[in-house]
Amino acid sequence: MAMTDLSDPNARSRPMTGEERKVILASSAGTIFEWYDFYLYGSLAAIIGAQFFTPFPESTRNVFALLAFAAGFIVRPFGALVFGMLGDIVGRKYTFLMTILIMGLSTFFVGLLPSYFSWGVAAPVILIILRMLQGLALGGEYGGAAVYVAEHAPQNRRGYYTSFIQTTATLGLLLSLIVILMVQGYVNGNYPDQPVLDAAGAAVMNADGTPSMQKAFNAWGWRIPFLGSIFLLLISLYIRLTMNESPAFKKMKEEGAASKAPLREAFGNWKNGKIALIALLGLTAGQAVVWYSGQFYALFFIQNIVKVDSFSANVFVAWSLILGTGGFIFFGSLSDKIGRKPIILAGCLIAALTYFPVFSFLTQTANPALHAAQSKEVIVTVNPADCSFQFNPTGTVKFTNSCDIAKAQLSRASVNYTTVEDAAATNATVKIGDTVLTSYDAAVLTGDELAAAKKTFDTGLADALKAAGYTDTTTVAKAEHFFDIFTGQKITIVLTLTYLIILVTMVYGPIAAMLVELYPTRIRYSGLSLPYHIGNGWFGGLLPATAFAISAQTGNIYSGLWYAIVVALMTVVIGAIFVPGGTHKKNIFADDK
Structure with missing residues (x-):
């Protein structure tokens, strides 16, 4: 079926034809499947790590964990460069086909890949390669989808x-959560537990001589969502093979106006480089921290x-996604009337102003006993030279100073504490009520002495926290299915999370159209992909680890929110001054040779 000439202004202002609407909705469906594939690994990272990384010595395991983390977030901008260039040279449609094929096959092969116990070191190496291919494909996917639909x-x-x-x-995150919950429930309910294996492939034994067991889903059931993605791949390939090339790109190619070096043109001169x-x-830095705060954080x-x-946490978040997702459509449509910039910056500003009370209310609602315990005074006395900033994105860095050990344990227990600096202090001390505990230096002590010091501190801290009410689980929200x-506590949690999702939809709903409108056709795919994936892959992807490190440093579980708040406010200021307004009225089909 012939497409209407969208380079005609009269054609552009009329409603879409059924064929065009089908193409655009089909493109969105294919992108859902890509995000589903990408999120599977993130949701199951701990289980997969046990199959591929755990048997290694600690130092080697840490390297693999770092590479897996980098593949998920750091690699994405490089995919944006590679596929953005191809999209501006070869075309939107064929680049689309490449990204979905790479993502789908990489995900399917993760499900097939034998574990370390079968293939040895080759297994984790191949896993990292597959993860990097996923990151590269995702880096090229978003820009192509945004450009293709907009054009x-x-x-x-x-x-x-x-x-x-x-x-x-x-929706990709929601789909991955639902599939994991369904498969996990079915496999664990119908198949017996499996023994945990050591590096040699033998069963790990408990102290009483019985084998240590793990759920069937952890042993092998986690592969099912990955293997099932092959059906999504086939559907996506069919969808994308039936799509037409972007009319803007076709017009540009026919006029001989295509860029021969889109990366150099997009980023190699200040005129276009400053746009990025x-x-x-x-735009994207603030959008990213609000997006990650509202969903992942x-x-x-x-x-x-x-706690x-x-x-239960997955259930509550899944329901908030179901209730809040319509906000993307609402704010995207609203941006056609009042502009993209005011909505995006308003979302960033509202998030910055409300995050502290909202997350505090979330704690008070979901775990009232913990919220009450946090009002009790806890004092940590430290030598400031003994403390580190506990930035640990992979979860594998070992902090051995007495200050770091004390702060890390208190932060993991969600304790709010006050830090008192004493340059004369040898080891950090923790005062909870009338109980004073002395931490230990794991870099100085060894053998039995280290084990004894660790046991004394850990046991004493656990008892003191229990007495203060930190481990009271009687009021923690729990979903059975x-x-x-449908109880007051659970509905309140879901509605609070939905509020956070609404903020996500404010900043994210109009962003694709806004980015498309900043660039001419000849470099549009390349130009918008890189700032988007740096913003979301780096500013957003580092948010959980950065927030935890700030909380541990300051002694307040909410202090980590300052990272998102400061970045969001930075975007409000820079966006208000430098981002052009009125782009929603721009003719993106204008001659941009």
């Missing part, structure tokens, strides 16, 4: 149609800080 959309409805692309990351810098600092917070069990949310 098909009527001029006065770009925000509305590109907002469907904006739902894909959230403004887009990064004045919220999940991390209620699991690791508020809600993993299943997916539909077990």
Whole structure:
């Protein structure tokens, strides 16, 4: 079927045809599958690590964990460069096909890949390669999806149609959570537990001589969601093979206006390079921290800080995604009327102003006993030279100073504490009520002496925290099944999380159309992909580790929110000054030779 000539302004302002709408919705569906593939690893990282990394010595295991982390976030901008260039030279459609094929096959092969116990060191090496391919493919996916949809959309409805692309990351996360919950429930309910294996492939034994066991899902069931992605790949390939090339790209190629070196043109001169810098600092950095705070950090917070069990936390977040996802469409459509910039910056500002009370309310609602315990005074006396900034994105760095050990344990227990500096102090001390505990220096002590000091401190700290009410689990919110949310406590949690998702939709709903409108057709794919993936892959991807490090440094579990707040406010200021307004009225089909 022939596409309408969207280079005609009259054509661009009319409603989309059924064929065009089908193409754009199909493109969004394919992108959902890509995000589903990417999130599977993140959701199951701990289980997969046990199969591929745990048998190694600690130093080697740490290297693999670092590489897996880098593949998920750091590699994405490089994918943006590679596929952005191809998209501007070869075309949107064929680059789309490449990214979905690489992502889908990489995910499927993760499900097939034998563990360390079968293939030895080759298994984790191949796993890292597959993860890097996923990161590269995802880096090329978003820009292509945003550009492709925007270049098909009527001029006065770009925000509305590109907002469907904006739902894909959230829907991909939701789909991965639902599939994992369903498969986990079925496998663990119908198959027996399996023995835990050591580096030699033998069963690990408990102190009483019985084998240590793990759930069947942890042993082998985790592979099912990865293997099932092959069906999503086939569907996605079919969808993308039926799509037409972008009319803007076709027009540009016919006129001979395509760029021969889009990367150099997009970033090699100040005229275009400053657009990327403004887009990064004045749009995507703030958007990223709000996006990650509302989805990933919220999940991390209620699991690791508020101490809600993993299943219940996933249920609450899944429901908030279901309730809040429509906001992407609403704010995308609203941006067609009032502009993209005011909505994005308003979302960043509202988030910055409300994060502290909202996350505190989340703790008070989901774990009232913990919230009450946090009001009791805890004092940590340290020698400041003994303390480090505990930035640990892979979870593998070992902090051995007495100050770091004390602060890390208190932070993991969600304790708010006050730090008193004493340059004469040898080891850090922790005062909880009338109990004073002395930490230990793991770099100085060895053998039995280290074991005894560790046991004394750990046991004493556990007893003191229990007495202070920190380990009281009687009031913690718990969902027995997916539909077990209809109590006052659980509904309040879901609605609070939904508020955070609404902020996500404000900053993320209009961003695709905004980025598309900043660049001419000839370098559009390359130009918008890099600032988007640096913003989301680096500013957003580092958020949980940075927030925890700040909390440990300051002694307040909410202090980590300052990272998101400061970045969001930076974006508000830079965006207000430097990001152009009125781009929603721009003719992106204008001659940009």
